[in-house]
Amino acid sequence: MGIWRRRMGRGRWSEAVDAVALAASMPKRFDALVVGHLMQVTSVFDLAAALHKVAPGLPMLLATASADGIGTDALMAAGISEIVHRPVISVEIAAALTRSLAIARHRSTRYGRNTVRSR
Numbered sequence: 823m824g825i826w827r828r829r830m831g832r833g834r835w836s837e838a839v840d841a842v843a844l845a846a847s848m849p850k851r852f853d854a855l856v857v858g859h860l861m862q863v864t865s866v867f868d869l870a871a872a873l874h875k876v877a878p879g880l881p882m883l884l885a886t887a888s889a890d891g892i893g894t895d896a897l898m899a900a901g902i903s904e905i906v907h908r909p910v911i912s913v914e915i916a917a918a919l920t921r922s923l924a925i926a927r928h929r930s931t932r933y934g935r936n937t938v939r940s941r
Contacts, residue, residue, distance in 0.1 A: 838865075838869045842876060855877065856915075857885070870882055875901075881922030884904070885906050904918040
């Protein structure tokens, strides 16, 4: 599991509770969240939902080897906006982040939420 931050590089946490605590304490310092599907599906969705609760305006991507059996309702409930395949390919994750960040900026402008900083 990882949380990426634009100017500070990539951070990785081995404990989900640490990632949630950090996102809760500084949600505006992150541009997007990426959760990895190496654990049980329910665990990754619990983590995603907890992150979405503390930082609801941030786009969240799920990196997984297979999306078989994962429904759109579960993705939406957990706050996941995009799926990228593992192993992660830089072009694919860059495109997913570009789309997700553009949508988040549009929503923050349209609905008056200051959740995503413009660059």
